[in-house]
Amino acid sequence: MNDKARLADLMAEKAGLVSAIVSRVKSLDEAFAYTLDVCDKKEACQLLPSGCESDLSAGAGALCDAKLGKIIAAPGLPAEAVKALGEACAGRGVGFITQGMRSHLAGIDIGFTIAEAAIAETGTFVLDSRSEELRLATMICEVHVCVVPVSAIRETSFEVEDHLRELCQDAPGYVAFITGASRTADIERVLAIGVHGPLELHILLLED
Amino acid sequence: MQNARDLKEYKGELSGALGNEFLRTAMDNFAMAYRVSRAKAFAGMDVDGLVRDIAQAKDQAMARMDELFEEFKTQAERQGVTVHLAKTGQEANEIIGRIAEKAGVKRIVKSKSMTAEETLLNHHLEDLGLEVTETDLGEWIIQLRHEGPTHMVMPAIHLSRYQVAELFSEVTGARQEGDIQKLVKVARRELRAKYAQAEMGISGGNFAIAETGTIALCTNEGNARLVTTLPRVHVALVGLDKLTPTLTDALRVIKALPRNATGQAITSYVTWITGPGECQSSPDGKKEMHVVFLDNGRRKLAKDPVFSQVLRCVRCGACANVCPVYRLVGGHQYGHIYIGAIGLILTYFYHGREKAKNLVQNCINCGACKAVCVGGIDLPRLIKEVHARIQDEEGHPLQSQLLGMVLKSRKMFHALLRSAKAVQKPVTGGTPYLRHLPMIFARGQGFRALPAIAETPFRDRFESIKPKVKGPKLRVALFSGCVQDFVYPEQAEAAVKILAKHNVSVDFPLDQSCCGLPVQMMGEREASRSVAAQNVRAFDLDSCDYILTLCASCASHLKHGYPEILGPDCEGDPGLAATVRQFADRVIDFSSFVHDVLQVEPAEFRADGRKAAYHAPCHLCRGLGVTKAPRELMATGGLEYLPAEEEDVCCGFGGTYSMKFPELSAELLKKKLANIEKTGAELLLTDCPGCIMQLRGGLATKGSPIKVQHVAEALAERLR
Numbered sequence: 001m002n003d004k005a006r007l008a009d010l011m012a013e014k015a016g017l018v019s020a021i022v023s024r025v026k027s028l029d030e031a032f033a034y035t036l037d038v039c040d041k042k043e044a045c046q047l048l049p050s051g052c053e054s055d056l057s058a059g060a061g062a063l064c065d066a067k068l069g070k071i072i073a074a075p076g077l078p079a080e081a082v083k084a085l086g087e088a089c090a091g092r093g094v095g096f097i098t099q100g101m102r103s104h105l106a107g108i109d110i111g112f113t114i115a116e117a118a119i120a121e122t123g124t125f126v127l128d129s130r131s132e133e134l135r136l137a138t139m140i141c142e143v144h145v146c147v148v149p150v151s152a153i154r155e156t157s158f159e160v161e162d163h164l165r166e167l168c169q170d171a172p173g174y175v176a177f178i179t180g181a182s183r184t185a186d187i188e189r190v191l192a193i194g195v196h197g198p199l200e201l202h203i204l205l206l207e208d
Numbered sequence: 209m210q211n212a213r214d215l216k217e218y219k220g221e222l223s224g225a226l227g228n229e230f231l232r233t234a235m236d237n238f239a240m241a242y243r244v245s246r247a248k249a250f251a252g253m254d255v256d257g258l259v260r261d262i263a264q265a266k267d268q269a270m271a272r273m274d275e276l277f278e279e280f281k282t283q284a285e286r287q288g289v290t291v292h293l294a295k296t297g298q299e300a301n302e303i304i305g306r307i308a309e310k311a312g313v314k315r316i317v318k319s320k321s322m323t324a325e326e327t328l329l330n331h332h333l334e335d336l337g338l339e340v341t342e343t344d345l346g347e348w349i350i351q352l353r354h355e356g357p358t359h360m361v362m363p364a365i366h367l368s369r370y371q372v373a374e375l376f377s378e379v380t381g382a383r384q385e386g387d388i389q390k391l392v393k394v395a396r397r398e399l400r401a402k403y404a405q406a407e408m409g410i411s412g413g414n415f416a417i418a419e420t421g422t423i424a425l426c427t428n429e430g431n432a433r434l435v436t437t438l439p440r441v442h443v444a445l446v447g448l449d450k451l452t453p454t455l456t457d458a459l460r461v462i463k464a465l466p467r468n469a470t471g472q473a474i475t476s477y478v479t480w481i482t483g484p485g486e487c488q489s490s491p492d493g494k495k496e497m498h499v500v501f502l503d504n505g506r507r508k509l510a511k512d513p514v515f516s517q518v519l520r521c522v523r524c525g526a527c528a529n530v531c532p533v534y535r536l537v538g539g540h541q542y543g544h545i546y547i548g549a550i551g552l553i554l555t556y557f558y559h560g561r562e563k564a565k566n567l568v569q570n571c572i573n574c575g576a577c578k579a580v581c582v583g584g585i586d587l588p589r590l591i592k593e594v595h596a597r598i599q600d601e602e603g604h605p606l607q608s609q610l611l612g613m614v615l616k617s618r619k620m621f622h623a624l625l626r627s628a629k630a631v632q633k634p635v636t637g638g639t640p641y642l643r644h645l646p647m648i649f650a651r652g653q654g655f656r657a658l659p660a661i662a663e664t665p666f667r668d669r670f671e672s673i674k675p676k677v678k679g680p681k682l683r684v685a686l687f688s689g690c691v692q693d694f695v696y697p698e699q700a701e702a703a704v705k706i707l708a709k710h711n712v713s714v715d716f717p718l719d720q721s722c723c724g725l726p727v728q729m730m731g732e733r734e735a736s737r738s739v740a741a742q743n744v745r746a747f748d749l750d751s752c753d754y755i756l757t758l759c760a761s762c763a764s765h766l767k768h769g770y771p772e773i774l775g776p777d778c779e780g781d782p783g784l785a786a787t788v789r790q791f792a793d794r795v796i797d798f799s800s801f802v803h804d805v806l807q808v809e810p811a812e813f814r815a816d817g818r819k820a821a822y823h824a825p826c827h828l829c830r831g832l833g834v835t836k837a838p839r840e841l842m843a844t845g846g847l848e849y850l851p852a853e854e855e856d857v858c859c860g861f862g863g864t865y866s867m868k869f870p871e872l873s874a875e876l877l878k879k880k881l882a883n884i885e886k887t888g889a890e891l892l893l894t895d896c897p898g899c900i901m902q903l904r905g906g907l908a909t910k911g912s913p914i915k916v917q918h919v920a921e922a923l924a925e926r927l928r
């Protein structure tokens with residue numbers, strides 16, 4: 001097995017351990033199709049339990065009511081990818097946005113991103129989050145789908161250090177290491193996913 | 209949050225905590241689960257090497273604290289961050305209050321920051337009429353309850369789902385059930401609304417990286433990302449100890465911190481923020497960003513030759529996770545704001561003597577914290593050191609002063625023990641235990657029988673049993689410790705029997721006295737040093753190859769404690785300075801000597817296959833790192849070794865600790881004995897007369913038939 005394949009496997013294994021859903025795709029188009037499938041299935045199922053079904057105080061409840069139809073947000077993609085994903089969304093009747101996250105704080109269905117790099121030994125991907133839209137999209141979405149190019153996977157965090165340094169030096173910078181979905185164990189140490197951020201994390205390993 | 213005014217009040221609170229069933233069960237489950245998940249997380253890694261690297265890097269960084277601050281400031285300011293330095297907690301709070309006022313802030317969201325807990329920031333901001341909402345779930349829960357955290361990583365670990373449900377019912381005005389997944393989602397929604405409204409976000413900082421002017425944050429919930437993104441002002445409140453030269457340092461710590469904290473390979477989010485980025489809710493489209501560094505004694509600590517190492521702490525909380533006392537009483541009783549072993553120390557420096565003086569006495573010196581600290585901080589020693597400082601400042605309690613005085617004179621001490629023997633008859637009732645102690649000595653001690661003083665101390669028996677060895681293959685000088693000398697001389701005798709068989713000459717220097725650990729534990733530094741020096745001088749290093757002791761506590765104190773206590777200069781006695789190192793090098797515990805040096809063989813013993821459990825004394829397994837030798841010796845001696853659960857957890861003796869906190873000591877003993885009894889063993893072996901005193905006493909009181917012996921006794925009995 002070559003090193004690239006080994007690291008991809010390690011990445012898949014470690015990310016899986018922290019409840020990320022890992023799949024492999026051959027092209028960005030395939031990634032878009034996957035994302036729309038997830039979006040479709042989401043409709044087929046119940047709305048993911050994001051708290052809106054509970055009894056809430058008036059203020060928080062109002063924010064739930066403000067939740068609009070189905071939306072995929074993908075800020076920060078290259079122009080042709082925006083075009084392709086936008087068209088794919090339109091074809092399936094799903095809303096598509098690349099900005100204006102602040103008017104969707106109640107939540108969007110899917111945030112779609114492409115990672116800068118990844119750390120296989122912990123199943124982590126590195127997201128350049130300096131764009132406020134991108135940062136918000138990955139926090140207010142209920143499902144985060146992130147494409148990780150296999151060529152960008154390294155084994156340890158020290159191997160992405162130089163890259164991280166460049167991102168930090170090119171200030172203002174905001175870099176995120178993301179490993180699994182948002183979680184807490186603050187009540188009786190019982191694991192609960194999705195306390196603030198995404199309820200599900202999908203990683204698409206892109207063979208490039 | 210520990211606020212008791214005196215020891216009596218503190219003990220009252222401890223009793224209360226012991227009676228809290230939910231807390232006890234939660235803490236037990238946590239302690240057991242943590243052991244497993246930590247071990248799993250570090251599996252296959254060179255943990256010691258990692259700890260060494262972290263400690264070294266941290267020490268180097270802290271020695272350059274001011275310089276790193278300047279570097280960070282230059283880098284961060286170049287990007288438009290305003291960097292502040294607050295001398296005290298109050299000053300930090302005022303700075304943040306002014307930032308809020310100037311920016312016209314009304315509502316604030318916060319992500320978790322122990323530093324903000326330290327400065328009691330929320331109180332200050334609320335007094336200014338600002339609305340502050342904690343967004344970390346645990347922090348939010350305790351904020352709603354108006355209480356402090358009970359754990360540095362899991363602040364609400366002391367609460368049940370039903371208590372949380374009740375709280376959330378109040379907040380939402382709707383009845384909430386005790387379903388954890390649902391409760392978490394309720395928090396998700398309630399807090400989402402808060403982020404949307406807030407004008408200012410306050411975060412802590414796990415790292416302040418000087419080379420790039422970056423603040424790095426580790427969270428699992430992701431709340432720090434929202435806190436630092438949605439509001440138009442971001443303030444990071446960071447202790448000066450979080451300054452670190454490079455990204456490499458941060459990445460190294462991140463390898464260890466989450467693993468040690470919760471058994472995770474990494475936290476769900478690690479966020480690296482460099483400079484104020486875009487912010488659509490700000491009029492000019494750009495975030496206003498401040499970093500407030502807190503000194504509050506850190507700069508002084510960095511220069512303290514003894515205590516500077518506490519600045520290595522990365523706040524992983526592990527020292528609480530493994531502490532047997534924390535496990536019994538919980539965080540409100542085991543810290544003021546910072547919790548666990550490190551809390552006992554930091555409370556003194558950050559919150560003052562008054563808050564620390566009771567807490568710091570409640571450490572049984574088991575070393576479990578030190579063994580897991582990713583900063584490699586010598587926590588138990590520093591806890592004692594704080595205790596000693598407080599006593600020096602406040603005056604020493606009569607009891608500990610007296611003990612110090614008595615121990616300083618070996619003759620007086622031994623005369624006292626001898627006269628105690630003479631008068632004990634009426635209270636032993638002819639048994640080997642003290643049966644009818646006068647009330648003032650017996651208070652709370654009923655959980656275990658205390659042994660009587662032996663008829664003839666070991667020092668008086670030695671001449672008659674001294675082996676006559678010609679051309680010995682090794683020369684050993686015995687250090688008995690008080691307990692074996694005056695209470696259990698038969699244990700030392702058993703050892704002599706085994707040594708003689710192996711052609712080892714044995715000497716017993718008569719000028720030796722108590723090892724001094726009891727006075728060290730009581731904060732009597734001066735007496736502790738004086739006794740140590742006497743003992744070192746009592747041994748003629750030219751005439752012995754090893755200094756052998758059967759007491760794990762003495763062994764670890766002699767070996768690791770003495771060089772530290774006597775210090776590099778030995779108070780102007782350079783001769784002693786050189787000797788103490790050699791002395792320490794020669795110290796060895798019984799099991800290691802017999803197993804590693806004499807390499808005894810099964811053929812030397814009559815095997816009877818009796819079922820035996822083992823208790824690993826704290827000062828042997830962690831203090832000296834000896835784990836294999838005694839267990840293998842049990843097999844060599846022909847016993848069937850039955851492993852017990854939590855074999856290496858403290859038995860609750862802790863010398864003077866069990867006299868001061870009998871209720872806690874009794875609880876620890878109860879757990880220990882239950883685990884032993886579960887094995888079905890008929891024998892319980894260990895390597896420390898102190899532990900034997902505790903274990904035997906407990907079993908005798910219970911009327912259990914399990915027999916407790918020193919490994920030496922079990923071996924000597926089976927010698928062919």
Ligand code: SF4
Nearest residue numbers: 531571572574575577
């Ligand atoms: S030495 Fe033991 S009792 Fe003392 S703080 Fe550490 S773990 Fe707790």
Ligand code: SF4
Nearest residue numbers: 521522524525527581
């Ligand atoms: S003292 Fe060590 S174990 Fe305790 S919180 Fe700090 S780093 Fe962790």
